């Protein structure tokens with residue numbers, strides 16, 4: 149590794165941004181040169197985040213594109229939907245490499261974005277510049293690129309669990325149902341009634357059924373894998389835990405394949421990809437087993453009675469679902485080993 153890069157983080161006071169700080173502080177070839185806030189510029193970052201006391205002394209910079217371009221080589225945009233659509237083109241024009249963690253550049257057309265995100269999005273010209281950085285599936289497209297759109301948290305867990313089976317033709321894509329659950333940090337640091345302790349604790353609720361903004365992102369990739377249009381049923385639930393996503397995916401088998409064959413086929417598919425771990429027969433992953441890490445753990449159960457497969461896929465939403473995969477994309481962009489700075493053992497217990 150010869151290069152050393154300077155990184156800036158817009159949205160550094162949010163959950164994705166603060167996690168980027170944690171990961172990048174341990175990255176051997178990256179220095180964080182600017183942490184940026186649209187609402188608290190001038191304040192020391194450790195004031196709002198005391199866990200960074202005596203670790204990070206920087207004060208927050210304002211969102212000032214020329215300033216950021218003078219201080220950094222790469223910028224991470226960990227901002228709410230709609231912000232990157234405007235900021236990313238300015239950052240690229242200023243010569244920065246950009247990794248966007250929001251959904252602003254994941255969908256192929258402005259029309260689909262507006263339909264699901266209920267707002268105006270980026271232009272077709274700008275959308276065409278972004279590479280969708282689902283590392284284990286499209287990673288070979290990332291090296292040397294300037295602009296990466298980091299996948300969503302639910303899509304990452306779901307797609308890593310389903311793409312090999314769809315590509316192999318082992319499941320009928322028209323029968324896919326995904327039952328997904330997320331911890332509360334998935335909703336970001338902003339306040340919301342459903343995220344209050346008294347509302348979420350000892351509760352388990354479904355939300356955005358059939359209208360979640362991640363549905364078109366998942367369908368886009370599954371359609372690419374299947375070579376034809378795929379439409380899925382996708383349900384999301386809020387779990388009273390801080391981090392973690394579990395996507396439990398069901399599909400009808402084409403022909404006969406047992407659990408052992410699924411395990412072998414997925415192990416071959418992900419050979420050499422260090423962040424995907426396939427479980428043994430009869431073992432299914434739990435969110436705690438990837439907590440604080442960049443792993444995606446996957447387990448299978450084929451039911452001979454129904455001829456359906458259940459695929460259980462778990463990630464840490466803030467890591468593999470956001471900051472971890474963003475750093476994995478940075479590593480791939482720059483031709484580094486994709487695990488650089490990301491070899492974090494899950495926190496247990």
Ligand SMILES: NC(=O)C1=CN([C@@H]2O[C@H](COP(=O)(O)OP(=O)(O)OC[C@H]3O[C@@H](n4cnc5c(N)ncnc54)[C@H](OP(=O)(O)O)[C@@H]3O)[C@@H](O)[C@H]2O)C=CC1
Nearest residue numbers: 159161162163164185186187226227250301334336337470
């Ligand atoms: N949380 C998760 O698990 C995941 C999140 N994502 C996506 O990543 C992005 C960040 O998510 P998350 O960190 O959870 O969100 P948060 O709400 O926790 O943080 C977003 C940050 O963006 C900053 N911000 C708000 N408006 C602007 C603006 N106009 N210009 C610049 N900065 C702004 C805010 O900081 P300030 O006021 O200091 O500027 C805020 O802290 C979102 O698009 C989210 O959907 C993707 C995958 C997983």
Ligand SMILES: CC(=O)N[C@@H](CCC(=O)OP(=O)(O)O)C(=O)O
Nearest residue numbers: 250251300301330331334335361
């Ligand atoms: C628990 C929770 O509320 N999660 C959020 C995840 C949002 C997200 O990550 O949004 P983008 O990927 O579109 O940026 C949700 O379901 O909307």
